[in-house]
Amino acid sequence: MRARLCRVVKDPRRASFTRARLASTSAAKDQSKAYAASLLLPKTNFPLWSDPSKSEEPFRNKTCDKLYRWQAENATGPVYTLHDGPPYANGSLHMGHAMNKILKDIINRFQVLQGRRVDYIPGWDCHGLPIENKAIQGLKADLQTLAPGKIQAAAKRTAEREMEIQKSEFLQFGIMADWTKEGTYRTMDHNYEIRQLRIFREMVKQGLIYRHYRPVHWSPSSLSALAEAELVYRDDHQSRSVYVKFDVCSSDMSPALREAVQSVNGSNVKLLIWTTTPWTLPANMAIAVHVDLDYCLARPKETGEIYVIAQERLEPLRALTGELEVLATIRGSDLIGTTYDHLFRPSTSPSPRIIGAHYVSADSGTGLVHTAPAHGADDYSSFRALGQTSMPCPVDAQGHFTEEVVTLAKEKALGERLLGKFVLGAGTREVIDILKERGYLLAEQKIKHRYPYDWKTDKPIIVRATSQWFANLDKIKSVALSALANVKFHPESSRTRLESFIRERSEWCISRQRVWGVPIPALHDVQTDEATLTPESLDHIISVLEAKSTAHWWDGPVEDFLTPALRDSGRTFRKGTDTIDVWFDSGTSWSLLSNESTSDGPRTIADVCLEGSDQHRGWFQSLLLTAIGSAPEGKQIAPYKTLITHGFVLDQEGKKMSKSLGNVISPLTIINGGKDRKKEPAYGADVLRLWVATVEYGRDVSIGPTALAQAAESLRKIRNSARFMLGNIGGLSTQPIAVVQRENMGLADRYVMHQLYQLESLARAEYATFNFHRVVQALTTFANTTLSSLYLDISKDSLYADPTTSVERAAIVTVMNEALSTMTTVMAPILPHLAEEIAHVRKGDADPSEGLSVFTQPWRPVDEQWNDPQADHDMRLLLTVRSTVLELLEKARRSKNLRSSLEAEVEIVVPVNVSSDLSRLLREQQSFLKTLFIVSDVSIVPEAPHGDSTDLGWSFDDALEDVTTGATTEPLRIVVRPSQRQKCPRCWQWTRPEVDDLCGRCSTVVSS
Structure with missing residues (x-):
């Protein structure tokens, strides 16, 4: 009222x-x-606020490297394994890295306080194109003249340099780990590569690995095949779409079409198709229709041509053709078998035909779909279902038309016009010009639509048929989905996302055309190109590579890798040049985990994996699929118990951070400050960590000057409350606390102890369920409202003016001592530097870097006696x-x-x-x-x-x-x-x- x-x-x-x-x-x-x-005024050497480099740096080693080693040797509780998804060893760390590592560190530190031994091995993903390209640029030599060994050596040096930079930056975040080389893992380490090859061998043994010539996502900018997980779809891609007319062969129509044409005395019949990839037209091998759709023969008033189009597409197409007169209708099934002619079909080759395909619809285009099996997965599947094997692919690895386009052209000169041109640029323009000149082009439209890009180079990809190695996921995805039923998800909604990605995949293209990576150790017959990849051949090859390193695959003679049976076969072999997908590299990192004993024997499994939401299509999948695919039947389990997902970090306007937009915020700038300290102050690691813990990380979050200033103010208030209590309590070594029992305490004392009990109970529960923002809310409310605005304020008179023998004053000191101890424990996982500083001042140690960390003292629950709802009720009434x-x-x-x-x-x-x-x-x-x-x-x-x-x-x-x-x-x-x-x-x-x-x-x- x-x-x-x-x-x-x-x-x-x-x-x-x-x-x-x-x-x-x-x-x-x-x-x-x-x-x-x-007067007994507060006295403490704990500063009100200080330069973070002075207040945090002295505690860094004690609370990071030294603490991790201490708990690994001294913790007696069960092992808690948080498995680190390896960041890519390239470039300085960004806000996504900071959020990811800090969230992991909060979890690990809480587990240390619970007495568990944390098993946390930071890792790096070291292979792949960006590092290889950076290494090649540093060599300043023609790529064609560089031997694989030279590229690999340079790439290794590059990766090692980048890892050292990133490691020094991770340390500034206050991440508890053993950061020595022995305490981390790198996908380029020899032992790691051998473990990976053994997992690959098990998948070969399970019959999951095969080689096939088929269309794959291909990145001209990376010169490599890409898996679906390596694609980023952009909605603003612009394509030149075309409506193209193909001439129906009058001598080879389907009976139903011939009858329909004759019934209207028609001639000059055209099959009208629409495509957003004109560059694929030279590889056209069929036109697909849906057998259950109705098609019609329609004639524009302005021409004598007759178009075959889907009945449902008449109205949309009239905007291009003008008024269309429907002459006859026909079912899609009655069009099948009709042949047609086009500019890229030599007279010596059989004419292409109309085929049926389930994926054709009348939602867009014309209802007739141009089919180039070398450039589309659906096209390929339809063609294979008809028993067809011929699949021309006139495009090379760099995305340029090859000599094959000349042989495909009806006229050699047309093919020569395309030869060497980039298909997503000049090649597309030239195809459209040819269509226009020869009267095949009905219309052209520029459209913006969703299109896949290479996630590493941010450039568009193409679909191109090549020989690649695949993992058969159809055989294991039902088992993988069943295994996920035993996994906890945080947030729970992320379960659906991961399951849907796995459900939609049938195979995984695992081969890449690079030299900086783990080789796929296949042996190819020089005469037939037949590949040998068997458990027996792999056993021998892996034993050689284990003794001599994986680089020997590139440098050593092929004879080293032949089993006796292959050596005596009379055949000549060459070594394969493909490397394994980097997602397979990082996906096999579960093999590093500590064994967990079960009734079925030891197994490797992590308590938690925590990564960004993009890893539902990446690392979360590859971990699961390689673990399931390499395990014996009946023993296939997920390699993690809990999956935690965080969103992306956006700028304060909610926009994606981008160098081109100039809105990138570096975590190192937040910690150390920018060039202009007034605009970019040095906040230190704890402010950054507090911001991370404050946000609801399960969704995308925003950061900017306002959010950072708020986090800094929250930290200042917590620090001020701690400073006041330190000033009145004194050091533990010089002024023992005279503890006052509950029955001798006043209402305010009991009320604060009840609030402290509530804080500790809530914090313990919310840390355990990864809801860190609720911990921060409870901690700041207790520090600012319960303590600073109330209890500490009303207690000043007694603290300053009462005699030291006063029971009232001793009760306040008892409460403050308990409050500070519990607050230090509660804040420690999020604010380790502040917690260490408070503990240091209380103990009165001379050197901040000496002595044991505050984390060596286990989490101490507040005694049940302080759960006092009556004191809470009474105090709230008086506060009214x-x-x-x-x-x-x-x-x-x-x-x-x-x-x-x-x-x-x-x-x-x-x-x-x-x-x-x-x-x-x-x-x-x-x-x-x-x-x-x-x-x-x-x-x-x-x-x-x-x-x-x-x-x-x-x-x-x-x-x-x-x-x-x-x-x-x-x-x-x-x-x-x-x-x-x-x-x-x-x-x-x-x-x-x-x-x-x-x-x-x-x-x-x-x-x-």
Whole structure:
């Protein structure tokens, strides 16, 4: 209920009274300097705020490398394995890296506090094109002249340099790990590569690996095949789409089509197709229709041509052709077998035909689909279903038309016009020009549509038929999906995303055309190109590579890799030149995990894997598929128990960070500051970590100056509360805490301990379920509201002015000691540097880098005795009254009749005939109320005051709202007025002086 505040009518005595009070205040102020030394003011060397490089750097090794090694040797609890998805060893770290590693570190640190031994091995993904390209650029030589060994050596040096840079940056985030080479893993390490090849061998043994010539996603910019997981789809890609007319061979129509054409006395029949990839037309081998669709013969008024199009596409096509006259209709099934002619079909070759295909629809285009099996998965499948094997592919690895396009052209000159041209550029333009010149082009439209790009180079890909190695996922994906049923997902919605990606995949193209990677150790017959890849051949090859390194595959003679049977076969072999997909590299990292014993024997499994949402189509899949694919039947399990997904980090406007937009925020700049410290201050690692813990990371999150300033302010407030408590508690080594038992504590003390119990219980539960933002909310609320705005504020009088023997003061110190200890534990996983600094100051160690980390002390739950709902209820009722009193005090200050709340006294009128929790509390806690309100006196009277007692004040007269229940209390009258007593020069309370103007308490303290 809104308080009704009113001012009592002015009294003529006010002016003289105010002058007297001000004179008393001035005299007390002059005297207070003499008593300052007798006050127990806070003393601590814990700074209010400092340069993060000074406050964090001294603790870095203690709380990172040293702590990880300590817990690995000393923790006695069960092993907790957080498996690190390896970042790519290229370039400085970005905000996504920071969020990822900090979230992992929070989890690990909480587990250390729970007494578990954390198994966390940071890794790096080291193979692949970007590193290879960077290495080649550094060599400054023609790629064609570089031997594989030279490229590999340069790439290895590049990867090692990049890893060292990234490692130094990860350390600045305060990541607890063994960052030595022995404590990390790298996909280019010899032992790692051999483990990977053994997993590959098991998948070969299971019959999952095969070689096939078929269309694949191909990146001209990477010169390599790509898996679906390596594609990024952009919605703003622009293509030149064309409507093309193919001439129906009048001598070879299907019977139904011939009959329809003859019934209308027609001729010059054209099959109308639409494509967004004109460059694939030279490889056309068929036109597909849907057998159940209705097609029609339609004639534009302006020409004598007759078009075959889907009935449902008539209206959309009229915008291109003008009015169309429908001459006849025919089912798609009746068109099959009809032949046609086009510019890229030599007269010596059989004419292409119309075929049926289930994927054809009338949703777009013409209802007839140009089919080039070398450039489309659906086209390929339809062609293979008809038993066709011929598949011309006139495009090379760089995306240029090859000599084959000349042999495909009806006229040699047409093919020569295309030869050597890039298909996504000049090649497309030339194809369209040829169609236009020869009368095959009906219309052209530029369209924006969704198109796949190479995720590494950010350039468009093509579909191109090549011979590649594949993993058969159809055989294992049902088992993989079943294994996921035992995995926990956070957030749970991410389960559907991962399952859908796995369900939609049938095969995995695992071969890449690079030299910087783990080789696919296949042996090819020089005469037939037949590949030999068997468990027996791999056993022999892996034993050779284990002894001599995988580089020997490129450098050593082929004879080293032949089994006796192959050596004696009389055949000549060459080594394959393909390498394994980098997703397979990182996907086999589960083989590093510690064994877990089960009834079926040991198995490798992680408690948690945590990565960005893009890894549903990447690492999360490759981990699962390689683990399932290489395991014996009946023992296939997911290599992780819990999968945690985080979103992407966007700028403060919600836009993707991009160098071109100039909105990139570097985590290192946040920590160390930018060139202009006013615009880009050095916040330190803990502010960055606090921001990460504050956001709901399961979705995309934004960061910018405002968010960082808010995180810094939250950290400052937590730090200020800790500093105040440190100043009053003192060091543990110099000032032992005199613990006060619960029965000797006041209501405020018990209330704060109850709130502390609630904080610790909530934090423990939310850390365990990865809801870190709730931990931060609870911690900041406790520090700012429960402590700073209430308990520490109302406790200052007792802390500063009471004697050291005071039970009240000792109770406050006991509470602060418990609060600081628990707060330090709760904040430690998120704010390790601040936690270490607090612990260092408490212990009084001279060197911050010496001694054991705060994490060596296990998480200590707050004792159940402090779970005190009654104290919570009672205190909240009194806080309802306090809120009204503070409003009255503020009115008095604004009217300049009070400068401090201690100059006031409060009178509360409680009706005699009312018995309630509030009236009971007010009477029971009367002596505590002046502390709660921070005034000099509070009196409880049974009826309304009479006469002069009501003047010179500010009053409230209404019911209050019980914040614990929402109900209203009985009506109360609260009067705030200036005290008519004298100000004590030591404690500044307005009391009746006893000795030398001092109040009774202060005179006792000073004289003792």
